[in-house]
Amino acid sequence: MELDQLRSFVAVAEVRSFTRAASLAHLTQPAISRQIARLEGELGVRLFERYGRRVECTPDGKLLLPLAKAIVARADDAARMMREHAGMVSSRVRVGSTGTVFGHLLSPVLASFIKTYPKIHLDLIERDDTLLEEGVFNGELDCAIVTAWGSSRAAVMHLFTEEIMLVVREDHRLAGESIVSLADLAEESFLLPGHQLNTSNLLMDACRRAGFEPKVPYRANYLELSKALVRQGLGVSLLPKMFVSPESISGLVALPLKEHITRDLELIYSNERPLAVAARSLALHIRASLQESHGAE
Secondary structure, X not given: OOHHHHHHHHHHHHHOOHHHHHHHOOOOHHHHHHHHHHHHHHHOOOOEEEEOOEEEEOHXXXXXXXXXXXXXXXXXXXXXXXXXXXXXOOEEEEEEEOHHHHHHHHHHHHHHHHHHOOOEEEEEEEOOHHHHHHHHHOOOOXXXXXXXXXXXXXXXXXXXXXXXXXXXXXXXOOOOOOOEOHHHHOOOEEEEOOOOOHHHXXXXXXXXXXXXXXXXXXXXXXXXXXXXXHHOOOOEEEEEHHHOOHHHOOOEEEEOEOOOOEEEEEEEEEOOOOOOHHHHHHHHHHHHHHHHHHOOO
């Protein structure tokens, strides 16, 4: 069984046509047909049923297809990594995160990476956590920086752990406290992110562990909007510590919680595909920069 045979099999299976597969692979149709015939002979099974110009995988073909795709993908990854390592090609890394993390946390880190590795081009993809995770799993993204929530499909590089703070108006009944328990907030309205951000799930679970279901009349993924709504007296908010610096919370007070709620920021990539050299260089640069600036372990 040769790699070229598997490539031809995958191409025919995906486009359901020997003619189109040959065109896409820059081969002749007889060449594609010979490769499929040799593969069928080696395996002792028929891989396609032919219906005029259209073909469909047989049950044996359907069984082989995901395995063949995985082998071809791994071979492509290996070839790309070796070319990058040898400096034969300029590299491109597709990295995703939320707009908030890109804007408040990653921009100086990415700028320093670009200066250090000028031949590596970064495609920055801004999405919510759930879509970032899916992009990593389906191969659309090389890696992503997300708030940890847990997935068996993701390989994880821990970046740092951050405390969650309570944010209230200066005239709020709890504004003068030195520390606040979540149980004291059971009757409050909360301004939280949407469900597609993992931070929201983390905070909802924390409230439930404190014995109440939080009332969330408004949701805002943009954290500056959450602060603005708190200033208008529409509720309280729970925000990561990096977003509550004194200069950013005019008219508000940030208070620690007795429960010491934290979030883990992680770089994730697929368990099924190794990071290419350029993507691994970016991941290590991000981890080193953030752990240095946040004093992480």
